[in-house]
Amino acid sequence: MPVQLKTLIPLFAVFIILFLIARHFLIPDSFGKYGHYRANSIDEIAALPINYAGKAVCIDCHDTEAELLASDAHAGLSCEVCHGPNAKHADDYEIKEYLIKQGTREFCGRCHSLNPARKIEVINQIDIKEHHPEKENCIDCHNPHAVWELKE
Amino acid sequence: MGTKRMNASRRNFLKKSAALAGTILATSALAPFNAIIFAAGEPEDKTKIWYGIGIDIEKCIGCGMCAKACKSENNVPKEPFYYRSWVEQYTIKNDGSINVVSPNGGIDGFTQTVPEEELFKTFFVPKMCNHCAKSPCTQVCPVGATFESPEGITLVDKEYCIGCAYCIQACPYGCRYLHPVTKTADKCTLCYHRITKGLKPACVEVCPTGARIYGDLNDKEGELHKFLKEHNCQVLKPNLNTGSKLFYNGLSAEVR
Numbered sequence: 001m002p003v004q005l006k007t008l009i010p011l012f013a014v015f016i017i018l019f020l021i022a023r024h025f026l027i028p029d030s031f032g033k034y035g036h037y038r039a040n041s042i043d044e045i046a047a048l049p050i051n052y053a054g055k056a057v058c059i060d061c062h063d064t065e066a067e068l069l070a071s072d073a074h075a076g077l078s079c080e081v082c083h084g085p086n087a088k089h090a091d092d093y094e095i096k097e098y099l100i101k102q103g104t105r106e107f108c109g110r111c112h113s114l115n116p117a118r119k120i121e122v123i124n125q126i127d128i129k130e131h132h133p134e135k136e137n138c139i140d141c142h143n144p145h146a147v148w149e150l151k152e
Numbered sequence: 153m154g155t156k157r158m159n160a161s162r163r164n165f166l167k168k169s170a171a172l173a174g175t176i177l178a179t180s181a182l183a184p185f186n187a188i189i190f191a192a193g194e195p196e197d198k199t200k201i202w203y204g205i206g207i208d209i210e211k212c213i214g215c216g217m218c219a220k221a222c223k224s225e226n227n228v229p230k231e232p233f234y235y236r237s238w239v240e241q242y243t244i245k246n247d248g249s250i251n252v253v254s255p256n257g258g259i260d261g262f263t264q265t266v267p268e269e270e271l272f273k274t275f276f277v278p279k280m281c282n283h284c285a286k287s288p289c290t291q292v293c294p295v296g297a298t299f300e301s302p303e304g305i306t307l308v309d310k311e312y313c314i315g316c317a318y319c320i321q322a323c324p325y326g327c328r329y330l331h332p333v334t335k336t337a338d339k340c341t342l343c344y345h346r347i348t349k350g351l352k353p354a355c356v357e358v359c360p361t362g363a364r365i366y367g368d369l370n371d372k373e374g375e376l377h378k379f380l381k382e383h384n385c386q387v388l389k390p391n392l393n394t395g396s397k398l399f400y401n402g403l404s405a406e407v408r
Binding site: 028031034035036037038041042044045046047048049050051052054055076077078080081084085109110111113115116117118119122123 | 210211213214215216217221224225241243261262263264268271274275276296297298299300301302307309310311312341344345346348349351352354357358360361362
């Protein structure tokens with residue numbers, strides 16, 4: 001065997017062993033379980049907290065509003081479209097500071113203002129400036145939950 | 153001599169062509185054409201959940217509630233340019249010009265400024281991660297920090313990401329951004345933390361017209377299959393063969 005190899009082989013062996021040791025400690029436990037990634041990261045993402053509780057949860061406690069909503073044109077809307085993300089309130093109903101209660105012309109107009117890209121079969125639109133300007137807010141007339149229950 | 157050789161080679165050519173045509177015909181009978189598979193490639197395991205998304209452009213009213221809910225649910229930075237989900241309004245005028253706007257991702261709603269008589273057509277296109285079956289973005293990651301989960305959802309491992317932004321460049325749909333605080337790539341997870349708890353993704357939850365649906369592509373009785381069966385759906389940039397699993401109904405050819 002050439003003399004260079006004799007000195008190089010142990011050196012290489014040391015390098016390879018060091019590399020394997022370093023690799024063992026650097027690669028996270030679950031890496032490669034399903035593929036070329038850390039399988040545990042899936043569980044970490046799944047464990048993130050939620051902010052929207054979902055309509056089914058709101059309905060549990062607010063059956064009056066739920067019934068009203070289901071009875072009219074807004075039946076398809078989720079509570080949290082208008083009231084904002086409220087998982088905190090659903091966990092503890094004393095927490096009310098994140099509840100939004102908007103019934104302004106601007107807010108309802110996000111869906112109902114005239115826009116040629118909105119199909120009339122899908123949503124009925126009005127000119128939010130011209131439509132019954134005698135009252136300031138939409139909810140001064142329309143009940144936000146049962147929209148055809150008009151207050152006079 | 154010359155004619156003889158030519159005849160021999162012609163016969164060979166015809167034989168080989170016939171054999172080739174026969175093989176193609178036989179293999180095509182083995183794997184019948186399937187519209188969904190055609191678009192998205194095949195799931196690894198047909199017995200497990202494999203998520204896809206459907207968006208009905210005809211039903212979208214451009215309220216931008218989805219884009220807004222996405223930011224609230226996933227704590228996406230509030231300033232513009234950081235979006236996991238956003239809405240675009242396309243305006244095509246009679247003179248043929250196409251204008252695409254997305255003011256703050258549609259989060260504050262839309263107003264149409266072009267007068268009606270100049271309009272050829274106008275519509276909204278909600279955009280989000282296509283959760284491709286052959287994701288270009290996961291292929292370029294040098295460290296294995298972005299990947300496709302067994303359910304067919306493209307995710308990012310925040311701990312492992314080095315913030316090189318290759319994946320952001322690679323996504324042909326522009327669905328990724330570099331998080332300004334963590335300096336890691338961030339994107340739509342189809343609200344993985346919600347759907348694993350049995351809740352709908354935030355954007356689906358708040359959509360007032362039911363324009364968005366999500367579901368299991370392996371479930372032949374599922375809502376998504378029904379949607380794909382009843383509508384003529386198309387994916388974005390099919391020529392790129394990304395295997396996109398986001399199916400649009402009523403997608404106009406102008407949409408990029």
